[in-house]
Amino acid sequence: MTIDEPHTTLLLAIADDELILGHRHSEWTGWAPHLEEDLAFSSIAQDEMAHARLLFGLLEGDEDRWALGREPSGYRNAVLCERPNRDWGFTIARQYLYDLADDVRTEALTGSSWKELADLARLMRLEERYHLQHARAWFERLAHGPVTGRQHLADGLEAAVPEALALFEPLPDEGSVVADGALPRSSQDMLQEWLERVGADLEAASLDFVLERHAPVGEMVPTGSGEVPVAEPLTVPGVARRDGRWVHEGAFAGAGGRQGQHSEDFTPLWEDLTGLYRAHPGARW
Amino acid sequence: MVKQADELRDVEDAIRGALASVHDPEIPPLSIVDLGIVERVDVMAATVEVDLLPTFAGCPALDVIRADTTRAVGDVAGDREVTVRFVYDPPWTSDRISPEGRLALRTYGLTPPGDRPGPVFVPLATLGGGPRGAGGAGGAGATPATCPFCGSADTELESAFGPTLCRSTHLCRACRNPFEAFKPKLAG
Numbered sequence: 001m002t003i004d005e006p007h008t009t010l011l012l013a014i015a016d017d018e019l020i021l022g023h024r025h026s027e028w029t030g031w032a033p034h035l036e037e038d039l040a041f042s043s044i045a046q047d048e049m050a051h052a053r054l055l056f057g058l059l060e061g062d063e064d065r066w067a068l069g070r071e072p073s074g075y076r077n078a079v080l081c082e083r084p085n086r087d088w089g090f091t092i093a094r095q096y097l098y099d100l101a102d103d104v105r106t107e108a109l110t111g112s113s114w115k116e117l118a119d120l121a122r123l124m125r126l127e128e129r130y131h132l133q134h135a136r137a138w139f140e141r142l143a144h145g146p147v148t149g150r151q152h153l154a155d156g157l158e159a160a161v162p163e164a165l166a167l168f169e170p171l172p173d174e175g176s177v178v179a180d181g182a183l184p185r186s187s188q189d190m191l192q193e194w195l196e197r198v199g200a201d202l203e204a205a206s207l208d209f210v211l212e213r214h215a216p217v218g219e220m221v222p223t224g225s226g227e228v229p230v231a232e233p234l235t236v237p238g239v240a241r242r243d244g245r246w247v248h249e250g251a252f253a254g255a256g257g258r259q260g261q262h263s264e265d266f267t268p269l270w271e272d273l274t275g276l277y278r279a280h281p282g283a284r285w
Numbered sequence: 286m287v288k289q290a291d292e293l294r295d296v297e298d299a300i301r302g303a304l305a306s307v308h309d310p311e312i313p314p315l316s317i318v319d320l321g322i323v324e325r326v327d328v329m330a331a332t333v334e335v336d337l338l339p340t341f342a343g344c345p346a347l348d349v350i351r352a353d354t355t356r357a358v359g360d361v362a363g364d365r366e367v368t369v370r371f372v373y374d375p376p377w378t379s380d381r382i383s384p385e386g387r388l389a390l391r392t393y394g395l396t397p398p399g400d401r402p403g404p405v406f407v408p409l410a411t412l413g414g415g416p417r418g419a420g421g422a423g424g425a426g427a428t429p430a431t432c433p434f435c436g437s438a439d440t441e442l443e444s445a446f447g448p449t450l451c452r453s454t455h456l457c458r459a460c461r462n463p464f465e466a467f468k469p470k471l472a473g
Contacts, residue, residue, distance in 0.1 A: 036446065039444065039454075043447075044446075046343040047342065050341075051343075115374075119373040119374040122375075122376050123339075123342060124342070126378065126471070127470070130445055130446075134446075
């Protein structure tokens with residue numbers, strides 16, 4: 001089973017998002033603004049890593065090897081997940097955008113023709129609902145709170161939105177997993193639903209300006225040994241309001257996380273995440 | 286044939302009894318049967334298969350539960366080969382906890398899970414001029430957890446997240462005790 005087999009790619013895209021963002025969430029352990037949030041992000045990290053573990057379990061081979069034994073170019077997470085936590089505003093903005101995307105994605109996957117994946121999607125959704133509610137509660141709290149917090153949230157959203165669009169970067173060879181029903185909805189179709197839901201929330205908070213004013217996606221650099229073929233940097237669709245609806249215009253071009261192209265932030269994370277495993281191959285917990 | 290069937294039934298009874306003796310290491314009074322995670326027991330001539338459902342996917346107690354279950358079943362399974370595995374269909378939900386299990390939670394000082402998914406509360410929501418409990422605090426329609434110490438329903442949610450994945454933290458306004466509740470895990 002190679003990384004580039006379409007079903008494996010589909011599964012790794014989800015599992016790696018959960019693993020890598022779970023790792024970032026875990027960095028709040030001991031550092032969150034107060035104890036309850038320390039527990040919240042630690043718990044959410046524990047859930048996300050457990051989901052990654054369950055998903056890796058559907059692939060042949062050792063789950064630790066999947067989680068920790070790949071070169072950086074073998075990871076299929078979206079770049080959004082690997083970005084450092086920055087501040088609380090970015091952390092909440094990213095968690096909100098990601099968990100809403102995860103909600104759209106896991107709901108679609110409950111109808112997957114890959115039965116084991118559909119089972120896991122159902123199971124994950126029971127836990128993810130708490131994550132999404134947590135993000136929403138903080139989103140509202142910051143959006144309607146004092147102006148400093150609101151500005152941090154707006155800045156975080158502005159930074160996160162373009163790379164959040166790339167959560168729906170089409171998978172290589174996506175057509176084959178859509179055709180056999182393993183992925184019941186195309187990435188483009190899911191992106192549109194996500195965008196409409198995000199747009200409605202942002203409008204309600206008068207923060208929708210971040211959708212149209214977003215910065216271009218940061219330049220992707222090849223990771224690892226340098227043997228990765230340099231692909232065109234990823235560009236994401238633009239966002240516009242047409243006839244009362246938020247729609248994406250244009251298409252993805254170049255290659256991003258779903259094709260193993262990561263940002264300069266990935267290598268330090270990867271070294272941290274996999275250091276023990278690389279130093280002691282085959283180590284058991 | 287009849288004898289063989291009788292023997293199988295006796296072994297199955299013994300295995301059911303053994304399963305009831307396996308307890309959640311994080312909630313000692315609660316057996317895995319009352320927790321509702323025993324999905325299937327299949328006793329055959331040479332093998333015993335037990336399927337368990339994980340409560341929360343990231344719960345570190347799961348490996349301990351599997352090891353304890355394998356040992357307890359192995360003690361009464363004779364020469365049969367015992368296989369205990371976790372399965373994910375159907376997903377475990379908190380309404381699988383039996384009435385005895387809910388009582389065991391109370392005796393342990395943990396409020397049993399409510400009958401609908403719990404809200405998520407942002408601590409400090411009263412600071413800074415924001416509306417109290419605004420934004421997905423989810424108070425509407427959610428039943429407050431009753432205090433396991435004094436029984437009062439005059440309680441407030443402190444956080445949907447607690448010391449373990451399955452627990453939320455609360456404060457009782459009546460007896461002023463902080464307490465924990467088993468988090469509802471339900472669809473919908």
